[in-house]
Each structure stands twice: as C-alpha cells, then as structure tokens.
Amino acid sequence: MHTEFTSEDLAQLPALQPPTWGNLIPRFEYFIKSEHCKPIKIAENGEVVAIGTSILHGDTAWLACIITHPEHRKKGLGNAMTLSLISELDRAKYPTIYLDATEFGFPVYLKIGFELEELYLHFRREKPLLEHVISKQILPSEEKWKAGIFEVDKIVSGEERSGVLSDFLANAFVYVENAQVLGYYIPDWGDNPIMAVTNQAGLELMKLRNQTNDEARLPESNIAAIQFLKENGFTQFQTSRRMFLGTKRIWKADKIFNRISGQLG
Template identity: 55%
Template structure:
C-alpha cells in the first residue's frame, strides 16, 4: 500500500478569476483550521473535528478549504485507496451557501485526482449536495437507509464466537473488506484494526465490527456473523446506516425497534466498481461507503 498526499496546486482559470474577484482562496486544510469547524457542522453529521484531524494526519487523505480573510467558507477532502478515491465531508458554511462553493470545491477535489491511476471516484450525497454532484456527472449507484432506534433494545446474548482483534487475523480482515467493498482500503483500515471485534469460526474470520471508526462498521461475508456483530454493536449504538440491498439486516433493525428516518445516495464518477452491498451490515461512513 502506498501513501498519497496530493495537495491543491491551483484551479482552472474560470474559478481562479472568480475566487480572486471575491478575495477567496483554495488551500490545504491545516491543524489551525480545526477550531473553525463547529461553525460549519451539519446538525445530523458526526463531529467534524476528529474527522479532519484524521484527514490532516493521514497519508491517504488530502483535505482542502475555501477561505476568505482566514475564515472557512467550504471544506472537503479526498480519501485515496489503491485505484479509487472517495470525496468526503464536503461542507459549505451556512452563511455562504448558494454561491457555487460546493461545486467549486468538488471540482477542485476531482482536479487533484490522477484519473488514469484512480479511475473510480465515489461519494455519499446528501439532499444539499445531490443536485451539484449530478450536474458534475456523478451517477447514482444505490441508496443507504438511515435508521434510528425509537425504543429500548430487546435483550440479546452476545455470541462467544466474537473475539477481539489479533494480529494473526489481519490478512483475513483485509481480504473480507476488499471482497465486499470492491476496494483495497487496507491503508486506512489498518489505523483502526486494533480496536475491532471479529466473528471467528475455526480460525476463519467471517466478519468484523469497529466501534471507533466512522459510523462503526459491521462488514461480514457470512449473514449469521453479520447479525451477531449487529447485536454487539447495538449495545452502544442507537443509529444504523446500511445499503438498501441488505434486506436481512434491515428486517433485523425493524424487529429491534429501529425506524428509517432518511436516505442518502451513493454516487460514482468514472468506472463503476463491483462490490457486495448485501454484506454491509453497517457502513464505514459517508466518506468510505
């Protein structure tokens, strides 16, 4: 696996002229910018600060910003895998919406990507972002259902086949994640594996759950493993986000007092990848699918 730290090197002439006219700049997002993130924080997203702290420090991410006189107006990042890229956390300050900044920062993120090396670009579109991404050529691949628990969780016994991560299982986890996601995410995944819980049968890993990564993903090649890991996850989590193709997991959610409250669209630009959405029992995040 390799590190990528592509940074903004300018924008197209039309955007440069636009930004110069209104005294805005596009540049790399810095540690000092973290204190301004609460002003951009969408109400129904997770905390932006730890996410951008990770983006800054990761060799696989390249966060950028649009600012004016030192004030953040829009933010976003690329997250690089072996041959694909996710656009993540594209947010425009509420006071600066409807100025085209979402389109500008998205185009700049795309401009940074070597399309020959990374033929597939993905993102998860909110209602605000969807019209912008559609105009830029992104296509809908599928939808994620977002659930929240409305009542107490029925009692569940945690399977004894769920065990803490051990280094001997690392390669198996990488393999499962790659088969299901259709991407090689080992570089980013490796930062969180030590806190993961695995469903193991006869020393064979059938699924994993990572409590402190993004939306607390549950990925499993085996349906029973996925359901058992969901039972563990719901001891501490009251929200779930997963592809609509995983009807088994959705049925389990409904039986356990969860209700869908919205959906979002997984979109792609370029080469569409083969993946297994029915094996995702909770996604990683809107930044990674």
C-alpha cells in the same frame, strides 16, 4: 483557488459545522495527519468558506466532508470544492470516485456527472433493547486476524482499503469460523461498521453492535440486516445516496451490515 487545509484552519471549523453531523475537528485532525487524505479549503479574505477532503485507497478515492459555510451557499462554492477535489486526483490511478450524498449535496454532484449507485437507509431504535446471546465465534481482534479483516473488507467493498483500515483496528471484533475471519465490527470508528461475507456472521455481529448502538446505517440491498433492525425496534428516519464518478466497480451492498461512515460508505 483552493489550498491545502492545515492545522491553522481547525479553529474556523465551528462556523462550518452542520448541526446534525459529528464534530468536524477530530475528523479534520485525522485528515491532516493521514497520508491517505488530502483535505483542502477555499478561503475568501482569510475566512474559510468551503472545505472538503479526498480519502485515497488502493485504486479508488472517496470525497468527504464537503461543506460550504452557511452564509456562502448557493454561489457555486460546493461545485467548485467538488471539482477541486477531483482535479487533485490522478484519474489514471483512481478511475472510480465515490461519495455518500446528503439531500443538499445530491444535486451538486449530479450536475458534475456523479451517478446514483445505492440508497443507504438510516435507522433509529425506538423500542427498548432486546437482549441477545452473543455468539462465541465473535472474538476481540488480534494481529493474527488482521489479514482476514482486510480480505473480508476487500470482498465486500471491492476496494483496497487496508491503509485507512489499519488506523482503526485496535478495538475491532471478528467473527471466526474454522480459523477464518468471516466478518468484522469496529465499535469505536465512525458509524461503527460491520462488514461480513456471510449473513450469519453479519447478523451475529449486529447482535453485539445492537447492545450499545441506537442508530444504524446500511445499504437498502441488505434485506436480512434491515429485517433484523425492524424486528429489533428500529425505524427508518433518513436516507443518503451513494454515488460514483468514472468506472463502475463490483462490490457487495448486501454484505454491509453497517456502513463505516458518510466518508467511506
């Protein structure tokens, strides 16, 4: 029923574009070309009616951009797309499957057996920017910090994501103490993520991110980061729900100072 999503299908994406999401075209261009992603579609009479992708890490997979054409909803296509994505995965290699569910998606995934793991809170700045002094321990990333970034990411996410991460490190920043990377911030990827192994590293990177970002999305367990946002004039406007299927894994929700995106938590 499902087939591979190819570059010929890109022209149909505007009809599926959710209004509040970022542009789907560059996202699917990346999914098509990345060896770590498997985008698929369901088509009816040549019309793409549902899309989605899996994103593969070392031994975990994420499902992302699951969308049914607005005129074809509530016919079981969201369910079929999610099951198709799961069926394409080798469950022995990927015993845990993650996703970050919207209000629309949550009931669909719950029925399939996904379990709620963590709430992500979405904030928007509603007061003027407070200027911060930027820590001298924050440096533009270089090749020599790459292994440190992967290590921080592994500790925080509990996943081996270096394959996908490698594609987005060109403009990253690191927080370094005693020649060791304690946190990273990527200003030009997704929701502009910050992962850090200490609160100090995470909060200092948040001060830098805060200079150019009016929105923030992070797990509700990160009390220190949420307090920082509130002190800096941010108000919560939305939530999303991180869910998992299969083996529960250890990861550090309180050390995500901003999620990567709805595609990767």
